[in-house]
Amino acid sequence: MAQKPxxxxxxxxxxxxEVSRRSYIIDTIKKHFELYGFMPIETPSFENSExxxxxxxxxxxxxxxxxxxxxxxxxxxxxxxxxxxxxxxITSVISDRALKYDLTVPFARYVVxxxxxxxxxxxxxxxQNVWRADRPQKGRYREFTQCDADVVGSDSLLQxxxxxxxxxxxxxxxxxxxxxxKINNRKILAGIAEVIGAQDKLIDxxxxxxxxxxxxxxxxxxxxxxxxxxxDAIDQLSPVFALVGTAQEKLxxxxxxLQTSTTGQEGIIEVETVLDHVxxxxxxxxxxxxxxxxxxGLNYYTGCIFEVAAPHGVSMGSISGGGRYDDxxxxxxxxxxxxxxxxxxxxxxYLVLEELDLFxxxxxxxxxxLFINFGKQEASYCVDWVFRFRESxxxxxxxxxxxxxxxxxxxxxxNAIPYVVLAGEDEIAAGKLTLKNMLTGEQQSLTxxxxxxxxx
Amino acid sequence: MAQKPxxxxxxxxxxxxEVSRRSYIIDTIKKHFELYGFMPIETPSFENSExxxxxxxxxxxxxxxxxxxxxxxxxxxxxxxxxxxxxxxITSVISDRALKYDLTVPFARYVVxxxxxxxxxxxxxxxQNVWRADRPQKGRYREFTQCDADVVGSDSLLQxxxxxxxxxxxxxxxxxxxxxxKINNRKILAGIAEVIGAQDKLIDxxxxxxxxxxxxxxxxxxxxxxxxxxxDAIDQLSPVFALVGTAQEKLxxxxxxLQTSTTGQEGIIEVETVLDHVxxxxxxxxxxxxxxxxxxGLNYYTGCIFEVAAPHGVSMGSISGGGRYDDxxxxxxxxxxxxxxxxxxxxxxYLVLEELDLFxxxxxxxxxxLFINFGKQEASYCVDWVFRFRESxxxxxxxxxxxxxxxxxxxxxxNAIPYVVLAGEDEIAAGKLTLKNMLTGEQQSLTxxxxxxxxx
Numbered sequence: 001m002a003q004k005p006x007x008x009x010x011x012x013x014x015x016x017x018e019v020s021r022r023s024y025i026i027d028t029i030k031k032h033f034e035l036y037g038f039m040p041i042e043t044p045s046f047e048n049s050e051x052x053x054x055x056x057x058x059x060x061x062x063x064x065x066x067x068x069x070x071x072x073x074x075x076x077x078x079x080x081x082x083x084x085x086x087x088x089x090i091t092s093v094i095s096d097r098a099l100k101y102d103l104t105v106p107f108a109r110y111v112v113x114x115x116x117x118x119x120x121x122x123x124x125x126x127x128q129n130v131w132r133a134d135r136p137q138k139g140r141y142r143e144f145t146q147c148d149a150d151v152v153g154s155d156s157l158l159q160x161x162x163x164x165x166x167x168x169x170x171x172x173x174x175x176x177x178x179x180x181x182k183i184n185n186r187k188i189l190a191g192i193a194e195v196i197g198a199q200d201k202l203i204d205x206x207x208x209x210x211x212x213x214x215x216x217x218x219x220x221x222x223x224x225x226x227x228x229x230x231x232d233a234i235d236q237l238s239p240v241f242a243l244v245g246t247a248q249e250k251l252x253x254x255x256x257x258l259q260t261s262t263t264g265q266e267g268i269i270e271v272e273t274v275l276d277h278v279x280x281x282x283x284x285x286x287x288x289x290x291x292x293x294x295x296x297g298l299n300y301y302t303g304c305i306f307e308v309a310a311p312h313g314v315s316m317g318s319i320s321g322g323g324r325y326d327d328x329x330x331x332x333x334x335x336x337x338x339x340x341x342x343x344x345x346x347x348x349x350y351l352v353l354e355e356l357d358l359f360x361x362x363x364x365x366x367x368x369x370l371f372i373n374f375g376k377q378e379a380s381y382c383v384d385w386v387f388r389f390r391e392s393x394x395x396x397x398x399x400x401x402x403x404x405x406x407x408x409x410x411x412x413x414x415n416a417i418p419y420v421v422l423a424g425e426d427e428i429a430a431g432k433l434t435l436k437n438m439l440t441g442e443q444q445s446l447t448x449x450x451x452x453x454x455x456x
Numbered sequence: 457m458a459q460k461p462x463x464x465x466x467x468x469x470x471x472x473x474e475v476s477r478r479s480y481i482i483d484t485i486k487k488h489f490e491l492y493g494f495m496p497i498e499t500p501s502f503e504n505s506e507x508x509x510x511x512x513x514x515x516x517x518x519x520x521x522x523x524x525x526x527x528x529x530x531x532x533x534x535x536x537x538x539x540x541x542x543x544x545x546i547t548s549v550i551s552d553r554a555l556k557y558d559l560t561v562p563f564a565r566y567v568v569x570x571x572x573x574x575x576x577x578x579x580x581x582x583x584q585n586v587w588r589a590d591r592p593q594k595g596r597y598r599e600f601t602q603c604d605a606d607v608v609g610s611d612s613l614l615q616x617x618x619x620x621x622x623x624x625x626x627x628x629x630x631x632x633x634x635x636x637x638k639i640n641n642r643k644i645l646a647g648i649a650e651v652i653g654a655q656d657k658l659i660d661x662x663x664x665x666x667x668x669x670x671x672x673x674x675x676x677x678x679x680x681x682x683x684x685x686x687x688d689a690i691d692q693l694s695p696v697f698a699l700v701g702t703a704q705e706k707l708x709x710x711x712x713x714l715q716t717s718t719t720g721q722e723g724i725i726e727v728e729t730v731l732d733h734v735x736x737x738x739x740x741x742x743x744x745x746x747x748x749x750x751x752x753g754l755n756y757y758t759g760c761i762f763e764v765a766a767p768h769g770v771s772m773g774s775i776s777g778g779g780r781y782d783d784x785x786x787x788x789x790x791x792x793x794x795x796x797x798x799x800x801x802x803x804x805x806y807l808v809l810e811e812l813d814l815f816x817x818x819x820x821x822x823x824x825x826l827f828i829n830f831g832k833q834e835a836s837y838c839v840d841w842v843f844r845f846r847e848s849x850x851x852x853x854x855x856x857x858x859x860x861x862x863x864x865x866x867x868x869x870x871n872a873i874p875y876v877v878l879a880g881e882d883e884i885a886a887g888k889l890t891l892k893n894m895l896t897g898e899q900q901s902l903t904x905x906x907x908x909x910x911x912x
Contacts, residue, residue, distance in 0.1 A: 011500035037853030040475040044467035119870035156856035397493030400612035414575035
């Protein structure tokens with residue numbers, strides 16, 4: 001019986017226009033990655049489960065898509081275990097592989113596995129799909145594309161400066177003006193936790209602080225209290241909640257607050273260095289701002305962290321993020337390899353460009369010229385020219401059947417083909433072709449050579 | 457504890473050179489797909505299992521990678537079933553999704569699902585990964601890339617002609633001269649089965665015949681006998697086994713053999729028409745040959761079928777294939793939608809180009825200029841120029857730390873960076889930069905503007 005076709009929740013088909021627009025974003029990002037000296041690598045869609053599991057916290061583990069082993073995968077499962085239906089114990093026995101959840105952990109795996117072939121510092125970019133069994137919502141899919149650039153093997157803050165400039169170059173080139181690049185530093189967060197005496201609750205503290213934008217000051221404070229951070233400690237946070245002004249002005253306040261924390265001071269100097277450098281170099285269309293409440297969920301960050309917000313008025317979570325991690329490769333046995341990287345979320349950038357109507361008109365797939373098919377003999381005459389047009393780099397198509405003229409014209413219209421060529425008896429006799437501009441309706445009898453030089 | 461990192465069997469990491477070379481092949485194929493009027497679409501990596509299962513035969517079903525459901529996936533499995541450990545019954549309960557096995561079935565699903573948005577005939581191309589749990593060997597991976605172009609909604613033989621020309625254009629453009637495009641027609645095979653009285657064993661017959669290249673005439677005949685085809689019938693096949701000469705000469709023999717089969721005659725006329733058209737248009741570097749033993753495994757083909765063999769001397773299975781299918785979309789409830797398509801196997805083409813040393817030298821990732829880092833002050837001077845170089849489209853990098861000169865030069869060497877820029881005290885004082893050609897060793901003191909115009 002025929003099935004009603006559909007696709008899994010959270011996944012998408014892309015039509016020709018969507019593919020072209022996605023390619024436009026990818027090509028722009030790629031261009032700048034390469035100008036900055038990043039080199040492309042790719043890793044498999046699925047990794048050995050043990051490479052991924054345990055790297056993203058319990059929530060991450062839950063959201064990783066596992067691939068079922070082939071063949072008689074149940075045979076080696078203990079029958080008692082099976083009777084218990086305890087997935088937490090059975091999954092690792094019936095599934096050796098899992099779809100990748102981000103590009104960073106597979107990249108760390110790649111660096112360790114191929115360390116002898118790599119000249120460090122290693123600057124790589126990677127544009128690939130990742131999968132998460134998350135609840136789908138606007139801008140969140142179960143299969144989506146990340147565009148990452150990372151440098152490992154250098155702890156120079158110049159990298160952070162370059163990455164900020166890279167954000168600015170990409171978003172400016174996409175015409176997405178007015179983005180805000182938020183910067184913070186994990187050491188500043190650690191410093192705050194230290195000076196308010198909550199260093200043993202650093203994670204609870206940052207998780208709560210991270211929500212300031214979404215739930216407001218009162219609820220953040222309540223969450224901190226719920227997590228066992230003292231009211232006294234929270235009262236000391238008031239300068240943090242009250243922070244206003246330029247990044248430089250905020251730094252003055254934070255320096256004061258963190259004067260007793262060595263770690264905190266380190267974080268401030270790092271951010272200050274990046275801000276100074278960037279301000280000397282200048283940014284085109286983005287604003288670099290210090291956001292002390294920025295925490296970034298992932299545990300592996302240790303230094304500067306970044307997030308990019310779309311221009312005001314666009315309701316969309318962050319469209320890019322990143323940060324410095326000092327020890328990511330150690331999970332695969334390679335110590336002291338500092339890294340820093342950023343990630344562009346292709347799918348969200350797409351939605352923002354679409355909402356703001358920023359895709360150039362020229363970004364579209366499709367043929368430039370359709371030859372109308374009047375019948376066997378005319379088609380034979382045309383087909384030769386079709387191939388010569390293509391040789392000249394013109395995207396050309398001959399309608400495959402001698403369908404009614406109206407049907408062929410509708411086809412050209414629906415596919416937004418800008419020109420059609422008509423060649424009937426008269427044209428064949430004269431060695432010419434009639435070129436019709438589908439937008440203006442204008443028709444001209446021309447030699448094929450004239451048409452080629454006009455369109456190529 | 458640190459894990460020794462590895463990747464699943466049959467999958468691969470791609471380093472920067474490999475990614476660049478793969479992109480070179482993909483870009484070439486894409487260029488010609490678009491010149492021929494094909495438009496890009498993309499479908500999800502995983503489909504609902506029922507979309508894929510049962511479409512590729514039992515063997516295919518076995519080789520499809522299934523994605524495990526998330527959450528408490530065992531809860532709804534019948535306990536008795538579980539105790540039996542019968543995977544054939546349990547898999548469909550614990551796995552709703554499966555990784556795509558090819559691009560054709562998801563394309564058929566796409567056409568049916570989006571039929572109201574599509575202007576037929578629909579010419580689409582699709583370049584995406586597919587997954588098969590096959591035993592890995594040379595040129596066969598568990599994750600690989602297919603580059604497909606199909607037209608649905610037209611039964612014109614012009615499409616077949618175009619696809620042959622497309623093969624020729626792509627392989628000629630890749631410099632892979634001397635490929636053979638083999639053509640056959642399922643109706644010819646059906647005709648042969650008919651005239652030898654084995655029409656009820658058509659599949660067994662074609663499967664056996666398909667192996668002629670690999671196992672030879674005697675073993676093919678033995679297989680046919682084993683499958684119950686009579687010795688008498690097989691004796692009538694001798695003209696098929698003895699077929700030599702040009703495609704046109706072979707057609708003469710086949711016409712004679714198939715004169716009593718209407719279906720067979722139809723197939724011959726189809727092939728003849730394609731051959732005639734192609735011979736009028738001409739091919740650049742490939743040879744179009746009739747191969748009566750070509751069967752193509754997939755059941756959905758109904759008319760002309762194609763396969764491309766690498767040039768003589770390269771041991772590699774087919775590097776492209778394709779054919780006409782008259783009713784593919786009917787599995788999803790859409791009748792009478794004839795289609796024809798071809799597929800390029802990226803991974804095999806890669807291996808062939810590598811074996812024959814056909815990748816252009818210019819195909820490589822990586823920066824053009826490395827600025828040597830002599831320390832804080834010098835780096836500050838350089839960084840400004842680094843960004844101006846990038847603005848001019850030059851892939852530029854500043855070594856991030858003031859490491860030893862030797863280390864920085866080794867980095868340039870290892871990454872095959874063609875130029876380094878040196879800027880010490882003297883250069884800064886003179887407002888110049890020293891450009892070193894890493895290949896020749898030649899050094900020149902130039903203004904930054906001179907270097908930019910030389911390299912961009």
